[in-house]
Amino acid sequence: MPDETIYQSMKNKGVSRRDFLKLSGLFAMALGFTKAPPFEESGLPTSLEFSPKVAEPIVRAMETKPRLPVIWLEFQDCTGCSEALTRSNSPTLSSLVLNTLTIEYHETLSAAAGFQVEEAKQQAMKKYAGQYILVVEGSIPVGEEALYCVIGGRTGEEILKEAAAGAAAIIAVGNCSSFGGLPKAKPNPTNAKGVWEIITDKPIINISGCPAIPEAITGVIAHYALFGTLPELDGLHRPKTFYGVTVHDRCLRRPFYEAGKFALSFDDEGAKKGYCLYKLGCKGPTTYNSCATIKWDAGLSFPIQSGHPCLGCSEPNFWDGGGFYQGQSAPLERPEVTAVGAAVAAGVVLGAGMAVANSNQKKAAEALKGGSK
Amino acid sequence: MSIEPTMNLFVKKTGGWVASQLEACTRCGMCAEACPYYLATGKAEYAPIWKVEPLRRAYEQRFTLIGKLKVALGVEKALTDADLKAWSKVDFEACSVCGKCSGACPMGIEISSLIATVRAGITAAGLAPAGLVEKTEMQMKCGSPNGMCEDEYIKWFDSLEEKTGVKAPLDVKGADMLVVYTSLEIKDKRHNLYDLAKILNAAGIKWTISMDARDAFNMGSIIGNPKVQKELAGKILNTAKKLGVKQILVTECGHGFTTLRDAVPNVFGEELPFFVTHIAELLPNLIKEGKIKVKEGYFKNGHTYTFHDSCKIQRQGGIMDEPRYALKLLAGDTFKEMDSIRENGLCCGGGGGIRSIPEANENRLAAFKLKLAEVEKVGADVVVSTCDNCQLQLKDGFKHYNKAVEVKGLIEMVAEAMI
Amino acid sequence: MNTQTMLELARGPIFYGALLFFIAGMLYRLVTVISLGWNKDLAKPRGDKATGVVKSFLRGGIIFPFFPREKAAYARNPIVYIAGGLFHLSLFIVVILGAAHMLVWKSLIGFGWPTLPLPIVDWMAAVGIIAMVALIVNRMVHPVMKLLTGVAEVLNWLFVFLPMITGYMMTHHMFLPYENLFVLHMMSINVLLVWIPLSRISHFMFYFFSRTIHGVEWGKRNAMP
Numbered sequence A: 001m002p003d004e005t006i007y008q009s010m011k012n013k014g015v016s017r018r019d020f021l022k023l024s025g026l027f028a029m030a031l032g033f034t035k036a037p038p039f040e041e042s043g044l045p046t047s048l049e050f051s052p053k054v055a056e057p058i059v060r061a062m063e064t065k066p067r068l069p070v071i072w073l074e075f076q077d078c079t080g081c082s083e084a085l086t087r088s089n090s091p092t093l094s095s096l097v098l099n100t101l102t103i104e105y106h107e108t109l110s111a112a113a114g115f116q117v118e119e120a121k122q123q124a125m126k127k128y129a130g131q132y133i134l135v136v137e138g139s140i141p142v143g144e145e146a147l148y149c150v151i152g153g154r155t156g157e158e159i160l161k162e163a164a165a166g167a168a169a170i171i172a173v174g175n176c177s178s179f180g181g182l183p184k185a186k187p188n189p190t191n192a193k194g195v196w197e198i199i200t201d202k203p204i205i206n207i208s209g210c211p212a213i214p215e216a217i218t219g220v221i222a223h224y225a226l227f228g229t230l231p232e233l234d235g236l237h238r239p240k241t242f243y244g245v246t247v248h249d250r251c252l253r254r255p256f257y258e259a260g261k262f263a264l265s266f267d268d269e270g271a272k273k274g275y276c277l278y279k280l281g282c283k284g285p286t287t288y289n290s291c292a293t294i295k296w297d298a299g300l301s302f303p304i305q306s307g308h309p310c311l312g313c314s315e316p317n318f319w320d321g322g323g324f325y326q327g328q329s330a331p332l333e334r335p336e337v338t339a340v341g342a343a344v345a346a347g348v349v350l351g352a353g354m355a356v357a358n359s360n361q362k363k364a365a366e367a368l369k370g371g372s373k
Numbered sequence B: 001m002s003i004e005p006t007m008n009l010f011v012k013k014t015g016g017w018v019a020s021q022l023e024a025c026t027r028c029g030m031c032a033e034a035c036p037y038y039l040a041t042g043k044a045e046y047a048p049i050w051k052v053e054p055l056r057r058a059y060e061q062r063f064t065l066i067g068k069l070k071v072a073l074g075v076e077k078a079l080t081d082a083d084l085k086a087w088s089k090v091d092f093e094a095c096s097v098c099g100k101c102s103g104a105c106p107m108g109i110e111i112s113s114l115i116a117t118v119r120a121g122i123t124a125a126g127l128a129p130a131g132l133v134e135k136t137e138m139q140m141k142c143g144s145p146n147g148m149c150e151d152e153y154i155k156w157f158d159s160l161e162e163k164t165g166v167k168a169p170l171d172v173k174g175a176d177m178l179v180v181y182t183s184l185e186i187k188d189k190r191h192n193l194y195d196l197a198k199i200l201n202a203a204g205i206k207w208t209i210s211m212d213a214r215d216a217f218n219m220g221s222i223i224g225n226p227k228v229q230k231e232l233a234g235k236i237l238n239t240a241k242k243l244g245v246k247q248i249l250v251t252e253c254g255h256g257f258t259t260l261r262d263a264v265p266n267v268f269g270e271e272l273p274f275f276v277t278h279i280a281e282l283l284p285n286l287i288k289e290g291k292i293k294v295k296e297g298y299f300k301n302g303h304t305y306t307f308h309d310s311c312k313i314q315r316q317g318g319i320m321d322e323p324r325y326a327l328k329l330l331a332g333d334t335f336k337e338m339d340s341i342r343e344n345g346l347c348c349g350g351g352g353g354i355r356s357i358p359e360a361n362e363n364r365l366a367a368f369k370l371k372l373a374e375v376e377k378v379g380a381d382v383v384v385s386t387c388d389n390c391q392l393q394l395k396d397g398f399k400h401y402n403k404a405v406e407v408k409g410l411i412e413m414v415a416e417a418m419i
Numbered sequence C: 001m002n003t004q005t006m007l008e009l010a011r012g013p014i015f016y017g018a019l020l021f022f023i024a025g026m027l028y029r030l031v032t033v034i035s036l037g038w039n040k041d042l043a044k045p046r047g048d049k050a051t052g053v054v055k056s057f058l059r060g061g062i063i064f065p066f067f068p069r070e071k072a073a074y075a076r077n078p079i080v081y082i083a084g085g086l087f088h089l090s091l092f093i094v095v096i097l098g099a100a101h102m103l104v105w106k107s108l109i110g111f112g113w114p115t116l117p118l119p120i121v122d123w124m125a126a127v128g129i130i131a132m133v134a135l136i137v138n139r140m141v142h143p144v145m146k147l148l149t150g151v152a153e154v155l156n157w158l159f160v161f162l163p164m165i166t167g168y169m170m171t172h173h174m175f176l177p178y179e180n181l182f183v184l185h186m187m188s189i190n191v192l193l194v195w196i197p198l199s200r201i202s203h204f205m206f207y208f209f210s211r212t213i214h215g216v217e218w219g220k221r222n223a224m225p
């Protein structure tokens, strides 16, 4: 019942006041609140240790803000982002978002199916028009190719536009809905697009990644739920809290990079010693994401820590950004033998043309008896 | 005057050899630091590669798209007569074509050869210095640029008999060696004839001289006139062929030697049927082979000797070890080396015909000063040289700067020390 | 257009085009020069031409930059050979032995090689940059070099300097985000690739001609130290 406050709804579900405060603190940290004004004014040392003071604004917001209705649409996706979210090992946060903040519609998660659930979505859209958050997962084919993604007889493009019309803000979750992702990889057979290429009149937040980091999803939704505003975004509409620095900047292998110690294959001595994966194609230096800090599976690990180079999955067109195992500095394309051949031929032909002209000049000069010889 | 003859000459001369070197230049300016005329005057336009500028422009403008584009865009002007006039002052009055720059260039560009081509271009336009033109005409007329015509030679050759008792071997068919003197010797070093005769006879060499090949001097090489060069060299070539000699010995001429040895085969398009040598090479070899005997240490007499490397005979001729061998033998440890020696030797300042250009006197004497400094540094009071032009310049220079330094030729020294 | 798209263009099609232009341009230059004809030298050699050529390259490649034989001449304009030598050394070390650049070669020619630690490469890059600055200052003040310097020479310097400085900034994440610097670096390389065949930077190709000629000429006369 979305009209109750978040706190009320939690209380109804049996969350104690103590747990509620703990959660508020977690939120505060997830949202990067360690430096929030109340905390600094308190004069406490700036440590990551939880302080109830940090959570104060969160507690206040949770006690007063109504629950936030969320509609979650999927198009050309693999459900990986949803999966990541539900399997995330910070259940307190994600279950909070999934259960407590109202997810009114989610195809994969809802028990109901077919017309029934479609009906529910329509109702929710009507009821919360102008208030709900639209979460989109998956890329959307447009134009003639829109037919590649049809749900309940309607194209994804249509469904998105309809849902976007009443949304307060749109959160594109994952690289597909943000930037087109895998479906948009060359040659993009379905003419897939990210949300922001289709919808231009709504605030859009891109939580890119393949999948998106669950803490980033929940963090952003929570931010909106609690403060009613969007977090600060970068040029690609990504929240700066999570996309402010590159993976490389926070990478635990960075010292090896600086020292020029690289793994050259996945099973060499360097790999065993945990050397930098740059030469194995790591895209960390140009990839903005918080894998290296938040990590995955409750901070257990992330690809680079586990020995795999960063693929750059939070950046646009990362599928086309050169081979995953090709060094990042390498040019994207290696000239085709035919193209090189053509260039060689062009050079030689031009040179030969010049040669003919030049030898004619010489002959003419030779023919002129004068001055010399 | 039109630019066409020059352009034609440049076009004809510009093969891959020239073009690839023009393309290789990085404009680093290092060559300037080797050039005696730049160093002596500090004038930037005397930088060796700047002397090649007309050829570079001609090449780029006639043979490359980039050059044509540059002219079309107005970045670079087409070569004009006025340019050639300006460069005539640079290429003739501040260059002895000594080739030191070629050794200093980090890219290894044969700058001095390119300068020679530019000089030919300037000459084709009729803009060569009057002094050189006059000498060229003189040589075409009487066989010697110095006005030493046939009768002078006859007198000189005749004098051999009264001096040494041996008749001059004129036009001896089947002789081993044709000896070609220069008209500088007949003017200022007449004893060379007698001294050399003594040496050659002692060594048992069948030698000959010829009226048709009496002067190794080649104004065509100096001024850059291919036609003159071919005609003058052709006389010597034909005489040598006619007499059937196995060797040509050039006495003390530098450019005459390299012209005969290195240029003539290519000018006439044939390999020479004889060997071209120079006294700087021959005399020490005769000593080494025991054909003549000299008194070791004959010149150990309180003087300090040093050897001047001539641009044409040593750097460009490659005859660097031989004269040193002779000098070490004759002067022992009183023979001292200067700083810039061998292929790195410093020009005396008087090569490349510059001594015939009055306008260049200042440059010439300024360049000599560098040589003087090296001579003084090593403390030598006798400078030995194997080139009579260098010897004249050295004498001139020492006199001009009031230095009591003696200049000696190798021929006279060997002849004197012979036993 | 966002940075990623620009980067993709700069590392992709633009680089590709520049590289092909470079190949075509250099071949044009090569063919034009070679086709001007070569005369056979008929003069009897006094020394060995082949030895001369070997010595010429040794002298030009190794001895010249740091142990100049023409000591006096080099001492008069030491910046040219010290800074010039260091610049070239830095260029080779950074471009061939730097990890990032080796990967470029690897992607182009199919195989790679071991690289030097970043600090070494980085210091060499800094040395190269300083040398370049010294070179341009020298070029602007030395009377001969001033005379020999036209717009093209200044552009030569600039187009070589830009990749160096952007590359350096990139490794140090200076002033701009990494990927913006990456774009600038790649674009400056692309400009350079196009500029080389149009300019005297192509001396690296004709160097082999002039050094060989030098070796032949001096070796032939036996005047090669």
Ligand code: SF4
Binding pocket: A247, A248, A249, A251, A252, A253, A254, A255, A257, A276, A277, A278, A282, A283, A284, A285, A304, A309, A310
């Ligand atoms: S593994 Fe990747 S992100 Fe980490 S230091 Fe190396 S290049 Fe950077």
Ligand code: SF4
Binding pocket: B034, B035, B036, B037, B038, B047, B048, B051, B094, B095, B096, B097, B098, B099, B100, B101, B102, B111, B112, B115, B347
């Ligand atoms: S040949 Fe000798 S005089 Fe002429 S430019 Fe070169 S160094 Fe100077």
Ligand code: SF4
Binding pocket: B024, B025, B026, B027, B028, B029, B030, B031, B032, B048, B049, B104, B105, B106, B107, B108, B109, B111
């Ligand atoms: S030293 Fe060589 S490369 Fe440098 S300016 Fe002179 S000719 Fe050109």
